[in-house]
Amino acid sequence: MSIQDELLAAISWAAQRGWAPATGGNFSSRTDKGYLVTASGVDKTCVTASDLLLCNLDGGVLEGDGKPSAESDLHAALYRLDSTISCVLHTHTVASTVLSRRFPEGIELSGFEMQKALQGNQTHTATIHLPVVPNSQDMNELADNVRAGWPMPWGFLVVGHGIYAVGSTIAECRRHLEAIEFLLACTLEESRWSK
Numbered sequence: 447m448s449i450q451d452e453l454l455a456a457i458s459w460a461a462q463r464g465w466a467p468a469t470g471g472n473f474s475s476r477t478d479k480g481y482l483v484t485a486s487g488v489d490k491t492c493v494t495a496s497d498l499l500l501c502n503l504d505g506g507v508l509e510g511d512g513k514p515s516a517e518s519d520l521h522a523a524l525y526r527l528d529s530t531i532s533c534v535l536h537t538h539t540v541a542s543t544v545l546s547r548r549f550p551e552g553i554e555l556s557g558f559e560m561q562k563a564l565q566g567n568q569t570h571t572a573t574i575h576l577p578v579v580p581n582s583q584d585m586n587e588l589a590d591n592v593r594a595g596w597p598m599p600w601g602f603l604v605v606g607h608g609i610y611a612v613g614s615t616i617a618e619c620r621r622h623l624e625a626i627e628f629l630l631a632c633t634l635e636e637s638r639w640s641k
């Protein structure tokens with residue numbers, strides 16, 4: 447499968463799960479010339495090849511019509527920051543939005559078997575830290591917030607905004623995104639126990 451087709455499949459997969467409501471979310475994959483990224487403001491449930499733009503690593507458009515994602519410069523910053531990142535998938539979900547507002551200093555996870563889906567983890571007994579960074583409409587500032595907490599091998603949350611998952615392949619990035627979302631859904635559910 448081509449990178450373009452694999453990225454389109456990942457976008458459709460995420461959007462069908464309701465993780466990209468109201469045009470929220472943006473998705474990209476590294477290519478030999480830069481990265482392919484979703485156009486801004488498109489309905490992510492029906493993205494086609496014409497909704498993808500090819501950008502260079504400074505975020506400049508090389509090919510494609512329309513405007514790249516409003517958050518394209520953050521994708522570019524991530525590809526520049528870490529040469530092992532080949533895919534960035536960003537979603538807006540209820541669990542990530544609520545928990546990033548509740549825990550802006552980051553989220554500790556332990557005891558979940560699903561932690562092992564996050565690269566480098568072999569046991570549910572470890573305590574792992576899911577980083578949360580402050581939101582900004584300025585992508586340079588948002589990228590600075592991410593750089594301040596680097597490395598973030600699976601991705602991070604942005605306060606009141608959503609999940610940015612990263613991976614060395616599109617498949618790994620999908621696994622990280624799904625695992626993070628699952629772990630956050632469990633954490634949100636558990637927060638109801640004390641009520």
Ligand SMILES: CSCCC(=O)C(=O)COP(=O)(O)O
Binds near residue numbers: 472514536
């Ligand atoms: C509709 S949600 C606000 C914008 C946003 O956070 C997002 O992820 C989508 O922006 P894009 O320009 O990539 O469509």
Ligand SMILES: [Zn+2]
Binds near residue numbers: 470471517538607
């Ligand atoms: Zn967003």
